Amino acid sequence: MTKKYIYAGLLLAGIALSATRPFFTNPYGFVKGTPQIGSISALGFGQDGILFIGDSKNAAVYAVETRDAKNDQAADIAVTGIDQKIAEALGTQKQNITITDMAVNPVSKKLYVAVQHADGTPALLTVSSRSIEPVVLKDIHFSRIVLNDAVAEDAKGGRGRPLRMSAISDLSFANGKVYVSGLSNKEFSSTFRSIPFPFGDKQEQASLEMYHASHGRYETTSPIRSFTISKVNGKDYLIASYTCTPLVLFPLDELKAGTHVKGRTVAEMGAGNTPIDLTTITKNGQSYLIMGNTARPVSELNYQTIAAFEGTLTERVAGKAGTPFNEVASLTKVLQLDKLDNGKVVIMQKKDNGDIDVLTAANETL
Amino acid sequence: MLSPTGSGISHSRSRLCILYNLLFFVCTGILSCRNHSTANKGIAIGWKDGQPVSVAVPEQMLPVSNTDSLLAYTKLRLEYSNTDILGSAAVKNGWVFSPLVPFTQGQVYRVFYKQTGIGSFTVTPADTAKPELARVYPETDTVPVNLLKIYLQFSQPMQENRSADMVKLIDNGGDTMKQVFLDLQPELWNKDRTVLTLWLDPGRIKRALQPNERLGAPLAEKARYTLYIPAGWKNTHGLAIGQSYRKTLVTGGRDSLLPDPMQWQLSVPAAGTSAALSIGLNKTLDHFLLQESISIQTADGKKIPGSIKTGDKDRQVRFIPAQPWQAGSYSLVVDAKLEDLAGNNLNRPFDRDMKSGKAPARQEWYRRDFRIY
Structure with missing residues (x-):
């Protein structure tokens, strides 16, 4: 009889253990605590709704567990005067805040918005049509990788001297890696790193100097402003937009530590303009690269046209801007842009009166 | 100084509690001794690294003593706003609130319990030295026509994202030049936010790029310009630079020679x-x-x-x-x-x-x- 109770007890304990097991798994090597985030310059999402936060001030990337619930039905987001509403929720005036990035969690379809207060304090919020909520960054599961230190370690291994990064210009997750582009506040150079995730002790990072040729005449180095990873003709490419406007393609498999990769300029996006965000959407069965611009309307490039444009470094880019692109006349002064789901994009736009609005647009209307 | 809009509500408290209260406000008083705030008597601002990062409303001003009710219904709002300010609250010898970002100096904040105003406060600028624009690099007056970079070095950490409004390049005719500096987000600051790097638009400097072909180079050869930074750029504590700054730049020829x-x-x-x-x-x-x-x-x-x-x-x-x-x-x-x-x-x-x-x-x-x- 006693034995029976013991067996029953062991069985129950086993069931209890197996039931609680998922709570003990930690596939991403997270620790529990409060990340000391100094700034939020860039946001991106990875698998399982993991949020990547680029911290320029500390030259670090944080991976944060959001625990957002899965949601297949993305609700449209429309907020007028989002800068005023965020400022009021932060207890300040809108001239004291800067919206530094926004990204949609593909799991929950929630819109995450990063804000910086005038004194440098960062804040992370979620925004819907109904509310602005803070994202809790205290006692959470997270991991961190310090970018500059890691490259210094690389340098010891003879794989190039450290290229310090003082500002993270963009961040993206693809194929199990976090890609980070950065600018230096001193030398005019580009740092672009690919960091395997989960973050490990041994970091395999690439510090790349990229060259692009303008009109086949001058070859220049330049820092990347924003980028996306996408397929062209079935092959993975880094599609990068530069501080001096060209749009450049780099085969992803050529980007290795310490290499110097020559990119192929496929378009020039115009003067006095900063390309803000790049994303890929599908409409009418075709893939398009969508680019948000500060001084020009949203640009749209058909991937088939990009693939067909086989201009090489030594050929002069023909016409106005290499690969032809459409402009969405109604979408000027776009400050942020991301995919809401497969059929819609969410856009943050500066209006003529200076207000900033959030709106949702169906892919077909672009 | 008392705000005319506030109404404190007192409750009987134990001696021990009053003692803790006194200790708390003496402590916050010491922390904020070099800073000022205007508030209902008893409302105390908590300071950290020179920033107003929390507010404590004493028990005697609160209409109830139940912790759950206080946490659920006590809110902070800007004057003339119905939006609750985001942050974390705790009940400890009163209601203590830490906003997500520090309070803005000069702004009026009101504390509500449900829809009833129970107090207000204003944070005024800290009584510290004003920031200065200490140096501008290059220090030479003569620069190559393809000048790429200007550094501004300040005496104190400064507010970011102000350069587009605060830094002007004026040509010899007195006109402010447009699209000269690259509009970067984030701006390029050093870690302690005292040195800002500005790039003259590289797309206009680099030959054969579209901006260069359409707008030309930002600077012309053998010309005279004035770099002008008006007074008013604020440091992270909200204090502004008191004096405007002018620097003459005279351009020479194009420099394409490598340092050797x-x-x-x-x-x-x-x-x-x-x-x-x-x-x-x-x-x-x-x-x-x-x-x-x-x-x-x-x-x-x-x-x-x-x-x-x-x-x-x-x-x-x-x-x-x-x-x-x-x-x-x-x-x-x-x-x-x-x-x-x-x-x-x-x-x-x-x-x-x-x-x-x-x-x-x-x-x-x-x-x-x-x-x-």
Whole structure:
């Protein structure tokens, strides 16, 4: 009889253990605590709704567990005067805040918005049509990788001297890696790193100097402003937009530590303009690269046209801007842009009166 | 000073509680002794690193004592706003609230319990020294027409994202030039937010790029410009620079020559002295890169301890050894990333004419040997 109770007890304990097991798994090597985030310059999402936060001030990337619930039905987001509403929720005036990035969690379809207060304090919020909520960054599961230190370690291994990064210009997750582009506040150079995730002790990072040729005449180095990873003709490419406007393609498999990769300029996006965000959407069965611009309307490039444009470094880019692109006349002064789901994009736009609005647009209307 | 809108509600409390209250407000009073705030009597601002980061409303001003009710219904709002300010609240000898970002100085905040106002406060600027624009690099008045970078060095950490409004380049006719500086987000600050790097639009400087072909280069040769920064740029504590700043820039020709350590003039000191090794650079180089790009090494590659000082408006560098020089062979080692004012580094010009046929170098370091006798 006693034995029976013991067996029953062991069985129950086993069931209890197996039931609680998922709570003990930690596939991403997270620790529990409060990340000391100094700034939020860039946001991106990875698998399982993991949020990547680029911290320029500390030259670090944080991976944060959001625990957002899965949601297949993305609700449209429309907020007028989002800068005023965020400022009021932060207890300040809108001239004291800067919206530094926004990204949609593909799991929950929630819109995450990063804000910086005038004194440098960062804040992370979620925004819907109904509310602005803070994202809790205290006692959470997270991991961190310090970018500059890691490259210094690389340098010891003879794989190039450290290229310090003082500002993270963009961040993206693809194929199990976090890609980070950065600018230096001193030398005019580009740092672009690919960091395997989960973050490990041994970091395999690439510090790349990229060259692009303008009109086949001058070859220049330049820092990347924003980028996306996408397929062209079935092959993975880094599609990068530069501080001096060209749009450049780099085969992803050529980007290795310490290499110097020559990119192929496929378009020039115009003067006095900063390309803000790049994303890929599908409409009418075709893939398009969508680019948000500060001084020009949203640009749209058909991937088939990009693939067909086989201009090489030594050929002069023909016409106005290499690969032809459409402009969405109604979408000027776009400050942020991301995919809401497969059929819609969410856009943050500066209006003529200076207000900033959030709106949702169906892919077909672009 | 009391705000006329507030209404404190007192409750009987135990002696111990009053003692804790007193201790708490004495403590916050000490923390905020160099700062000021205008509030209902008893409302205290908590300061950290010179920033107003929390507010404490004492128990006697709160209408209820139940912790759950206080946490659920006590809210902070801006005057004239119905939006609850985001942050974290706790009940500890009163209601203590820490907003997500520090309070804004000069702003009126109101505390509500449900829809009833129970107090208000204003944070006024800290009584500290005003920030100054300490230096602007390059310090020379004459610059190449393809000048790439300007550094602004401040005496205190400054508010970010102000450069587009605060930094103007004015041409000789008195017109403010448009699209001269690259609009970067985030701006390029050093870690302590005292040095800002501004790039003149590289797309306009680089030959054959669209912005260059459409708008031309940002600067014209042999022209005179004024860099103008009006008073008003605030530091992170909300205090503004009191004086405007003007600097004249006169442009010369295009500089496409790489800095070349082999052409630099070395004045080599004698063995047994601690005199500086003086290096004439032939032209002005990047002030901040100079300080981290140059080292002196022994013949077997060991770095000599010492300090680097720039001089002659960054046309000269002096290396002062920590120990007297010993006779022998040394190397001046220069990082290839060192740039001149036009962004040419030791390996490549800022933009390379591919028809010239010369491929850019890929060296990481440049070495020049010298002997001390």
